[in-house]
Amino acid sequence: MAGILDSVNQRTQLVGENRLEILMFRLAGRQLFAINVFKVQEVLQLPKLTLMPQRHPYVCGVVNLRGQTLPVIDLSQAIGMRPIVPGENSTIIVTEYNRSVQAFLVGGVDRILNLNWESILPPPGGAGRQHYLTAITKVDDQIVEVIDVEKVLSEISPMSSKVSAEKLSDPLLEKAKGREVLLVDDSNVALTQLKETMAQLQIRTHVASDGLKALKMLQLWADSGVDMQEKLLMVITDAEMPEMDGYRLTTEIRSDPRLKDLYVVLHTSLSGSFNEAMVKKVGCDNFLSKFQPDKLVDMVRQRLMLDEPQES
Structure with a gap:
């Protein structure tokens, strides 16, 4: 299992190519599940598990991994399936999301696969685990x-x-009231958080669940003669989405003369120097790791500063 993530080192080559790598695994059954390899740090056999009192029902316990204490989450139970009983031969996937590291208990890892985002489709509507x-x-x-x-x-x-009162008291934010932003994310949780933050600034929001839908929305506005710089304060986009990822969306925006000057923020559960490099590669104006309401407001403020007259 140690070598299963060797290909992660080549991940930067996928950016801007509308491609991704997924790590496939099983939970409590034969169904195959996946997460993006970008979020995975390592896959290993479950170390010694320590139980904790008053833990969340989905948390099996904690493990110590090279001096770091990580919660172990039963991913099967968390999405509404029967629990996995942890044992000495159990497998965990260690991941980083939103500046936190955690381990997911899984039934077994299958393989890594390189795909085109166009082959990744939104889930069908319905009840049950479709919501996950x-x-x-x-x-x-x-x-x-x-x-x-x-x-x-x-x-x-x-x-x-919730945005802190100190941030909201900034007089420059008055200029944000009534402005519009486009939010692009395949996670309803992320979209809800973004909309709630923007509502506190009295900013109007448009939403799209993937990059392709967002691009079509932008093109439709531009086709109707809308001045895109006047209409949108910024575009805030997730990186990994079905059909078209945020990197390709940014590339498409920059290649359209009507859209190229839009302020684009990459809003991602990834953090660190990888994103900084990728922001420069595809031409985003900035990036923000999920989810930091005060820092999102700081980014709105930075965008507003661009419209302020410069002192000579």
Whole structure:
């Protein structure tokens, strides 16, 4: 298992190519699930598990990994399936989301697969665990369900979208009232958090669940003669989405003369120097790791500053 993530080192080559790598695994059954390899740090056999009192029902316990204490989450139970009983031969996937590291207990890892985002489709409507999916794809005639990990984590440890009173008291933010932004994300949890933050600034929001829908929305406005710089204060986009990712969306925006000057923020559950490099590569104006309401307001403020007259 140690070598299963060797290909992660090549991940930067996928950016801007509308491609991704998924790590496929099983939970409590034969169904294949997946998450984006970008979020995975390592896959390993479950270390010694320590139980904790008053833990969340989905949390099996904690493990110590190279001096770091990580919660172990039963991903099967978290999405409404029967629990996995942890044992000495159990497998965990260590991931980083929204500046936190956690381990997911799974039934077994299958393989890593390189795909085009165009082959990743939004999940069908319906009840049950569909609410925990951001996408589906088909591999060897078998449906693979891509899990909305942000939703799982938000149920275990809810994130606040409340902006501090200090930030809201900034007089420059008066200029944001009534402005419009386009929010692009395949996670309903992320969209809700963004909308709630923007509402506190009295900013109007438009939403799209993937990059392709967002691009069509932008093009439709531009085709109707709308001045895009006047209409939108900014576009805030997730990185990994079905059909068209945020990197390709940014590339498409920059290649359209009517859209090229839009202020684009990459809003992602990934953090660190990788995103900084990718922002420069595809031409985003900035990036923000999910989910930080005060820092999102700081970014709105930075955008407003661009419209302020410069002192000579």
